[in-house]
Every structure is written in C-alpha cells, then in structure tokens.
Amino acid sequence: MKRRNTQSKQEILNVLKESGKALSHDMIQSEIPSKTDRATIYRVLNRFCDDGITHRIVGDDGKQYFALCLDCSQKKHKHNHFHFRCIECGKVECLENEITVPLPEGYVSQSFNGLISGLCKDCSKL
Amino acid sequence: MKRRNTQSKQEILNVLKESGKALSHDMIQSEIPSKTDRATIYRVLNRFCDDGITHRIVGDDGKQYFALCLDCSQKKHKHNHFHFRCIECGKVECLENEITVPLPEGYVSQSFNGLISGLCKDCSKL
DNA sequence: TTATTAATGCAATCAAGTCGCAATAATAAA
DNA sequence: TTTATTATTGCGACTTGATTGCATTAATAA
Numbered sequence: 001m002k003r004r005n006t007q008s009k010q011e012i013l014n015v016l017k018e019s020g021k022a023l024s025h026d027m028i029q030s031e032i033p034s035k036t037d038r039a040t041i042y043r044v045l046n047r048f049c050d051d052g053i054t055h056r057i058v059g060d061d062g063k064q065y066f067a068l069c070l071d072c073s074q075k076k077h078k079h080n081h082f083h084f085r086c087i088e089c090g091k092v093e094c095l096e097n098e099i100t101v102p103l104p105e106g107y108v109s110q111s112f113n114g115l116i117s118g119l120c121k122d123c124s125k126l
Numbered sequence: 127m128k129r130r131n132t133q134s135k136q137e138i139l140n141v142l143k144e145s146g147k148a149l150s151h152d153m154i155q156s157e158i159p160s161k162t163d164r165a166t167i168y169r170v171l172n173r174f175c176d177d178g179i180t181h182r183i184v185g186d187d188g189k190q191y192f193a194l195c196l197d198c199s200q201k202k203h204k205h206n207h208f209h210f211r212c213i214e215c216g217k218v219e220c221l222e223n224e225i226t227v228p229l230p231e232g233y234v235s236q237s238f239n240g241l242i243s244g245l246c247k248d249c250s251k252l
Numbered sequence: 253t254t255a256t257t258a259a260t261g262c263a264a265t266c267a268a269g270t271c272g273c274a275a276t277a278a279t280a281a282a
Numbered sequence: 283t284t285t286a287t288t289a290t291t292g293c294g295a296c297t298t299g300a301t302t303g304c305a306t307t308a309a310t311a312a
Contacts, residue, residue: 003289004278005279006277006289006291036291037291037292037293038292039292039293039294042269043291058184058185059184060239062267062299063267063268064188095230096230097228101208101225103242104247105247106247108245111243111244112241112242113241113243114208114227114240114241115238115240116236116237116238118235119234121231124232124233127257128257129259130257130259130308130309132258132259132309134260151299162260163260164300165260165262165263165300165302166260166261168299169260169301170259172301188268188299189298189299189300
C-alpha cells in the first residue's frame with residue numbers, strides 16, 4: 001500500500017515542522033489552513049507514526065501528542081527522552097537527555113513514555 | 127469537609143493493598159465484593175489522590191491507574207519512579223529506582239509520569 | 253434518637269479517538 | 283491525455299474512559 005501525497009498530509013507536516021513542538025490533534029486542527037476532518041487528522045497522524053515520521057506522546061492529561069522524529073534513523077527509533085508539558089500554555093516539548101531506566105530481570109521494554117508537567121520557561125515568569 | 131468511612135472506600139483500599147500494583151477503574155470494579163457504581167469508584171479514587179493515599183498513573187493506553195503511596199510522607203510525595211505496564215496481562219507496577227531528570231533553566235516541575243510498557247517477567251516467558 | 257451533610261446510585265453528558273462506507277482525488281496504466 | 287485503480291477523505295455513528303447534576307442514602311455529630 002503506497003502512500004499518496006495529499007494536501008492534509010502536507011499541511012499537517014508543515015504545522016509540526018514550524019511549531020517544533022509536540023501537538024495534539026486539536027492544536028493541529030486549529031492551525032492548518034484548510035478545514036480538515038477530525039478523523040482525517042487522526043488518520044494522517046497515525047500513518048506518520050507507522051511510517052516513523054512522528055512519535056506519539058501520551059500526556060498526563062490522557063491526550064495524544066505528536067512530534068516529528070528528528071534524530072531517529074529509520075530503523076532504530078530513539079525516543080527515550082522525556083517530554084515536558086506546560087499546564088499553563090499547553091505546550092509539549094522534547095527534553096534533550098536520553099534516559100535509561102534499569103528494568104528488573106525478565107522484563108522486556110517495548111515503548112517508553114516519560115512526561116513531566118509543570119510550568120515552562122515563559123509561563124513560570126508570570 | 128471531613129471524610130467518612132464507607133464500605134466502598136474500604137473495599138477499594140483493600141483491593142489496592144492486596145494487589146500491590148496499580149489498578150485501573152475497571153480492574154477495581156471487577157475485584158471488589160459488592161456492586162459499586164462506576165462513578166463512585168472514580169470519586170473514591172480521586173479523593174484518595176487528593177488526600178495523598180494513592181497516586182495516579184496515566185498509561186500509554188490513555189487510561190488512569192491508581193497505586194497506593196507507600197514511601198510517601200504526607201507532605202512530600204516522592205513519585206519520581208517509573209511504572210511498567212504489561213501489554214499482555216495489563217498489570218501495572220511501580221519500578222524501584224527514583225529518577226531525576228534535569229530540567230532546562232526556568233522550568234518548574236509539578237508532576238512526573240514515567241511509564242515503560244512491554245512484557246512483564248511472567249508474560250515474556252510465553 | 254435526631255439532625256447534618258458526605259457519599260452513593262443513576263442517568264445524562266463530555267471528550268478523545270476509532271470505524272464503516274460512500275465519495276473524492278492522487279497516482280499508475282493505457 | 284484519458285481512463286482505471288485504489289489510497290484518502292468526509293461524514294456520521296459509535297466506543298470507551300471519565301465526569302457531573304441531582305435526588306436518595308447513610309456515616310458521623312449533636
């Protein structure tokens with residue numbers, strides 16, 4: 001099944017690129033120029049994740065956020081970094097440091113989700 | 127507003143104690159002896175979190191899990207540990223190690239949510 | 253034993269996300 | 283360039299997790 005180049009796809013990609021942050025579905029919806037259906041946005045984002053273009057972050061608000069994969073080679077994704085979600089402005093960012101968590105004997109890691117929420121640089125000043 | 131000692135409260139507390147793990151609302155519902163309304167269970171659990179009796183974990187499945195606070199003093203909660211969710215059996219456990227993540231200048235941490243999912247000891251054998 | 257009000261049960265509601273299906277449009281083929 | 287193929291979209295319906303309003307129940311205080 002070959003992927004096609006559609007307008008929604010391009011627009012969503014642009015928004016993600018320009019923001020440089022992790023965005024939730026509704027943030028994306030409100031920032032893309034053309035009106036696009038909710039379901040479509042979700043489908044595009046899920047395809048991006050399948051294709052290794054974005055990675056998915058589940059916030060402590062229970063919502064999904066999507067961020068571009070930057071330093072990931074196609075084959076081996078490295079996403080063992082924390083994300084920071086600002087409870088004031090809603091911004092979700094990737095933190096630099098890669099983290100390794102020791103797992104007990106016999107445990108097999110499959111996905112990593114590290115999230116800290118609080119106030120970001122801008123919002124903590126107010 | 128003073129808390130009262132009710133049956134639901136006791137039963138939910140018991141289930142959490144006996145399991146020693148983090149449980150989701152539906153796991154709790156299926157394990158308590160008396161039939162209790164969904165909403166009640168949520169309310170009890172939320173109260174527990176407010177009172178520092180449990181802490182809340184948001185899984186990468188988007189669901190909330192609740193675990194007893196063990197080593198937390200009333201005033202200062204230490205929850206900077208990871209949780210492990212088994213995608214096979216659904217079990218959510220607290221991992222031992224406390225983690226410290228360096229935050230960039232100006233960022234204020236308020237809550238920590240670290241979750242790794244994969245296969246637990248038992249399920250990785252199969 | 254009675255009064256007070258926290259907690260419950262029920263139904264309605266909300267929100268995030270998914271799915272089926274017919275219509276649309278991007279690409280391949282003629 | 284035109285036609286055929288099928289990935290993608292839009293819409294509505296639906297699922298699931300969680301919350302809320304309100305009348306009723308029951309734990310505690312008086």
